[in-house]
Amino acid sequence: DIQMTQSPSSLSASLGDRVTITCRAGQNIYRSLNWYQQKPGKAPKFLIYDASNLQIGVPSRFSGSGSGTTFTLTINSLEPEDSATYYCQQSYGMPYTFGQGTKVEI
Amino acid sequence: EVQLVESGGGLVQPGGSLRLSCSASGISVNSNYMGWVRQTPGRGLEWVSLIYSGGATYYADSVKGRFTISRDKSKNTLFLEMDSLRVEDTAMYYCTTFYWSSGAFETWGRGTLITVTS
Numbered sequence: 001d002i003q004m005t006q007s008p009s010s011l012s013a014s015l016g017d018r019v020t021i022t023c024r025a026g027q028n029i030y031r032s033l034n035w036y037q038q039k040p041g042k043a044p045k046f047l048i049y050d051a052s053n054l055q056i057g058v059p060s061r062f063s064g065s066g067s068g069t070t071f072t073l074t075i076n077s078l079e080p081e082d083s084a085t086y087y088c089q090q091s092y093g094m095p096y097t098f099g100q101g102t103k104v105e106i
Numbered sequence: 107e108v109q110l111v112e113s114g115g116g117l118v119q120p121g122g123s124l125r126l127s128c129s130a131s132g133i134s135v136n137s138n139y140m141g142w143v144r145q146t147p148g149r150g151l152e153w154v155s156l157i158y159s160g161g162a163t164y165y166a167d168s169v170k171g172r173f174t175i176s177r178d179k180s181k182n183t184l185f186l187e188m189d190s191l192r193v194e195d196t197a198m199y200y201c202t203t204f205y206w207s208s209g210a211f212e213t214w215g216r217g218t219l220i221t222v223t224s
Contacts, residue, residue, distance in 0.1 A: 034210040036151075043200055043214035044151065050208050087151055091209020095166050098151040 002026050002090050006099035013106060019075045021102045023088035026069075032092035033071045035064055038101075039084045047086075048073065080106060108132035108213045110201045115218030122191050122222070128184040128201030128215055136179040139204035142186050143211055144197035152197070153211075155186065156204055169195075191222045 003026035013019050023033065031051040036044040046055050048064040051071055061076045075082055083106045088099040114126040126142070128135075141156040155175040156164045163175050174187040184201055198219050202211040 032209060034208060036211075043217055044211070045214070046205075046210055046212050049205065049210045053208075055212075089151070089210070094153075094156075094164055096153040096209060098153075100150050 001095055002029065002092060002097050004088055004090055004097050004099040006086075006088060006102050008102060009100070010103040010105065013078050013104065015078055015080065015106060017078045019078055019082075019104060021073045021086055021104075023066075023071045023073070023099050024069055025071075025090055025092075027092075028068050029090045029092035031067045032090055033064070033066065034089045034091055035073050036087045036089065037082075037084045038087065044087060075104070078104075078106060082106070108203060110203070110213060110215035112199065112201045112215045112218035115199065115220050117221045117223065118191055119224055120191060120193055120222055123187070123189045124191065124220060126186040126188065126199055126201075126218060126220075128186075130182050130184065130201075133203065134179075135177045135182050135184050139206045140175075140177065140184045141202050141204045141211065142175065142184075142199055143202055143214075144195075144199045145217075146197045149197075154199070157184070158206070188220070191220075193222050196220060196222045 005024045033051045035048040038044040052064045085101045085103045109131045111129045142154040172190045198217040200217045201215040203213040205212040
């Protein structure tokens with residue numbers, strides 16, 4: 001199985017800050033990397049696919065980059081509604097695996 | 107708008123069985139890739155099973171041979187038949203659509219909670 005490791009596990013930032021979350025894969029997954037946002041008591045929400053493509057309706061302050069084994073999710077100009085836990089997921093091959101999550105507090 | 111609504115969760119003893127249902131609106135479960143993902147505080151998000159539009163099914167090793175994914179075109183409903191349940195199957199189970207070209211879990215239901223305990 002491909003192990004996905006996120007860092008940091010949690011972070012605290014202020015409104016308007018730029019936040020970066022890193023996701024590392026245990027092997028080369030090219031650009032087969034997706035990102036999700038989960039708020040407490042809610043289901044995850046699909047944000048980004050293929051490392052850098054925003055899902056329809058996702059605010060442009062979110063961006064993704066990376067390839068191979070290292071990927072980043074960046075939130076520019078943090079908004080109150082961005083307080084959530086963010087997960088990466090590799091789609092290179094089954095079993096599809098997720099990172100352990102990064103909690104963003106504002 | 108795509109909506110997925112899970113049902114069938116509850117309390118069950120180890121070794122027991124449950125059937126989860128996922129009622130879909132806005133899409134055809136028979137024509138789309140669909141799946142189940144579960145979540146626990148300890149193990150996080152874990153992919154469980156997928157069914158492709160053509161009918162092929164796939165399972166995580168942890169549930170292979172115990173869980174069966176299926177669908178009913180007439181009811182536009184996805185199912186997860188869960189047998190020989192273990193304590194470690196305790197989780198919130200989410201029904202999802204699966205965006206095959208990117209391997210992403212696109213739309214999620216609200217989830218249904220399974221608790222396996224004696």
